[in-house]
Amino acid sequence: MVRQRKRVQPAPPDPARFGLESFAQLLSPRAPLVGENPETYEAFHTGLLASLNPGTPHEAVIAENLVAIEWELRQHRAMRDASIRRTIRSEITRAVVEKAWQEFNKAAAKASARTAHDSDDLWNPTEVFDDTDAKQAACQLVDRITSRDPQVRDAAEAELAQLGMDPLDLMSAATHGALTDGNGADDAPEVHDAKIRELERRRREVKRDYDALVQARADEGVIIDQ
Numbered sequence: 001m002v003r004q005r006k007r008v009q010p011a012p013p014d015p016a017r018f019g020l021e022s023f024a025q026l027l028s029p030r031a032p033l034v035g036e037n038p039e040t041y042e043a044f045h046t047g048l049l050a051s052l053n054p055g056t057p058h059e060a061v062i063a064e065n066l067v068a069i070e071w072e073l074r075q076h077r078a079m080r081d082a083s084i085r086r087t088i089r090s091e092i093t094r095a096v097v098e099k100a101w102q103e104f105n106k107a108a109a110k111a112s113a114r115t116a117h118d119s120d121d122l123w124n125p126t127e128v129f130d131d132t133d134a135k136q137a138a139c140q141l142v143d144r145i146t147s148r149d150p151q152v153r154d155a156a157e158a159e160l161a162q163l164g165m166d167p168l169d170l171m172s173a174a175t176h177g178a179l180t181d182g183n184g185a186d187d188a189p190e191v192h193d194a195k196i197r198e199l200e201r202r203r204r205e206v207k208r209d210y211d212a213l214v215q216a217r218a219d220e221g222v223i224i225d226q
Contacts, residue, residue: 030068036075044071052210055217062210069203073196080192087174092145093138095163100134 030045032038048067054060108127144156145167157167177187 041071044074055214059210059213059217062206062213065206066203066210069199069206073199073203076192076195076199080189080196083188083192084171084174088170089139089142091170091174092142092160092163092165093135095165096138096141097131097134099163100131100137101129104129 030041032041045067048070049063052059052063052066054063141156141159144152145160147153147156160167175189177190
């Protein structure tokens with residue numbers, strides 16, 4: 001008769017043995033940062049921790065580190081995208097205001113010419129350029145160019161082309177810090193990209209450590225003869 005050997009896995013540690021309801025209690029609650037949605041973070045944290053399913057206190061700590069890295073990655077991607085959107089909006093606003101300014105000057109020049117023709121007095125403009133309407137129009141253009149409606153978006157891109165702009169060129173320039181956000185060159189996208197690369201490296205390292213812990217626990221099973 002051939003006897004078979006089978007590895008019996010030990011039962012996962014019971015948090016109650018450590019005076020805990022769950023291993024998640026090992027770490028202090030995380031206070032939200034400005035700009036974060038606490039409910040979104042809690043759902044994110046709960047989902048990832050359940051997926052990792054730590055079985056020991058040490059695994060719980062490493063799993064928590066992984067969740068923190070994943071959340072920080074998510075936040076840096078969101079901040080990078082927000083920076084790109086802000087820079088593109090600023091550049092489109094600059095172009096729309098510039099066009100409105102040129103049109104205002106043309107109208108003023110025509111009015112001045114008519115006044116000079118009808119009177120010996122020099123034209124004294126009573127109006128000054130107000131960029132409020134132009135800025136509002138720029139905001140509306142940005143909203144339309146990011147619309148989910150293809151027809152609305154196509155029409156907005158045609159307006160953008162009249163300003164001498166191309167959406168892909170704008171996005172490329174904003175991503176690589178070639179545009180300004182109104183306060184000088186915006187290098188935020190590249191800063192966030194560098195941080196994202198660093199976090200992705202850390203994630204690989206921590207995940208490797210976590211997998212090794214889980215595997216070590218699995219290898220602790222007892223081999224019995226059957």
